[in-house]
Amino acid sequence: MTEAYIYDAIRTPRGRGRPDGALHEVTALRLSALVLDGLRGRNGLDGPVIEDVIWGNATQIGEQGGCLGRSAVLASGLDEAIPGLSINRFCASGLEAVMLGAAQVQGGLGQAYVAGGVEMMSRVPMGSDGAAIAVDPSLAMPRHFVPQGIAADLIATKHGISREAADAYAAESQRRAARAWKEDRFARSILPVTDINGLPILARDEALRPDTDLQGLAALTPSFREMGQQMPGFDAVALMRYPELERIEHIHHAGNSSAIVDGAAGVLVGSAAFGTALGLKPRARIRAMARVGSEPTIMLTGPIPVTERVLQEAGMQTGDIDLFEVNEAFSSVVLRFLQAFEADPGKVNVNGGAIAMGHPLGATGAMLLGTLLDELERADKSTGLVTLCVASGMGAAMIIERV
Numbered sequence: 001m002t003e004a005y006i007y008d009a010i011r012t013p014r015g016r017g018r019p020d021g022a023l024h025e026v027t028a029l030r031l032s033a034l035v036l037d038g039l040r041g042r043n044g045l046d047g048p049v050i051e052d053v054i055w056g057n058a059t060q061i062g063e064q065g066g067c068l069g070r071s072a073v074l075a076s077g078l079d080e081a082i083p084g085l086s087i088n089r090f091c092a093s094g095l096e097a098v099m100l101g102a103a104q105v106q107g108g109l110g111q112a113y114v115a116g117g118v119e120m121m122s123r124v125p126m127g128s129d130g131a132a133i134a135v136d137p138s139l140a141m142p143r144h145f146v147p148q149g150i151a152a153d154l155i156a157t158k159h160g161i162s163r164e165a166a167d168a169y170a171a172e173s174q175r176r177a178a179r180a181w182k183e184d185r186f187a188r189s190i191l192p193v194t195d196i197n198g199l200p201i202l203a204r205d206e207a208l209r210p211d212t213d214l215q216g217l218a219a220l221t222p223s224f225r226e227m228g229q230q231m232p233g234f235d236a237v238a239l240m241r242y243p244e245l246e247r248i249e250h251i252h253h254a255g256n257s258s259a260i261v262d263g264a265a266g267v268l269v270g271s272a273a274f275g276t277a278l279g280l281k282p283r284a285r286i287r288a289m290a291r292v293g294s295e296p297t298i299m300l301t302g303p304i305p306v307t308e309r310v311l312q313e314a315g316m317q318t319g320d321i322d323l324f325e326v327n328e329a330f331s332s333v334v335l336r337f338l339q340a341f342e343a344d345p346g347k348v349n350v351n352g353g354a355i356a357m358g359h360p361l362g363a364t365g366a367m368l369l370g371t372l373l374d375e376l377e378r379a380d381k382s383t384g385l386v387t388l389c390v391a392s393g394m395g396a397a398m399i400i401e402r403v
Contacts, residue, residue, distance in 0.1 A: 056093025095365025177352025302395020
């Protein structure tokens with residue numbers, strides 16, 4: 001099997017996902033093309049030198065609909081002979097795109113791929129495309145569907161995660177992200193967004209709240225309590241699936257949940273022969289990949305079984321991993337991961353995560369991969385693991401090691 005390597009990874013800053021956010025004026029197409037052009041310029045991707053562009057986004061409707069991957073190629077400076085593919089694995093779409101590209105390199109179908117994703121949450125609202133698991137009673141009712149926020153609170157209730165612990169984790173995410181920006185830890189990967197005249201639009205993650213403290217977080221009202229308790233409420237649905245619980249403790253709010261943002265990210269994956277041909281040096285080898293399905297009511301526990309699977313695929317233990325990136329969809333997701341693996345918090349999300357900087361659904365997996373690679377290099381570490389929970393009960397994970 002041919003080895004698959006990561007040659008480069010870039011991302012835009014994350015803009016607030018609302019009409020007054022800095023990136024609201026930018027379409028998903030233009031932001032995607034900007035990332036493709038960034039990778040092209042940094043790596044000399046002239047002519048049909050890559051096999052395909054694989055592009056993820058979670059809400060495939062309107063301007064994010066159609067085959068956005070192909071549209072982005074045509075809107076960029078990449079050769080028009082390069083096709084494009086759009087995929088959707090909800091929150092893991094960006095990582096799944098990289099996994100698909102890597103798998104095809106490993107299997108000999110092409111020497112290189114550009115993979116990643118985009119989500120413009122200020123322009124295309126989450127869930128606006130509909131989803132059978134949420135809107136079709138023939139599926140939602142027997143599977144005890146609840147929204148993700150209820151699922152996050154269910155994780156906290158089932159596994160004894162307190163509001164205080166969730167808030168403390170959120171405050172630490174903000175502190176770590178602010179430190180990372182202050183120390184320019186993201187400098188290698190950030191691609192500033194400019195307008196058509198080359199004037200700056202956004203150069204830094206916009207959603208950070210570096211002054212966040214426990215007192216301020218404690219004053220916030222739980223976001224999903226009313227949704228869960230109103231009649232008929234989603235709490236009752238969740239308790240039908242988990243009758244051993246007396247009630248759902250609602251601990252999540254805007255401060256300990258991922259921020260809604262806009263953003264895009266891309267990764268250049270290829271074989272050793274591709275790098276030699278273009279004079280590029282690989283930065284990391286993709287050692288193992290995995291994805292799983294998980295119980296769809298509690299939904300967001302996928303990082304645990306998929307981490308177990310990807311470690312098994314690699315013949316490794318958690319102690320063999322130097323750094324982890326676990327997507328901060330909600331505080332309870334990461335706290336449950338730490339609890340399940342008795343992991344060292346000092347190795348997990350060391351530069352903050354989506355609670356501080358935001359979660360642009362289809363782009364996040366590719367963003368986390370780039371963040372992990374940059375930090376492995378900065379800290380002179382060897383091996384990292386990235387994993388995300390996924391809507392409707394799934395998980396995705398990848399292990400990389402520096403070359």
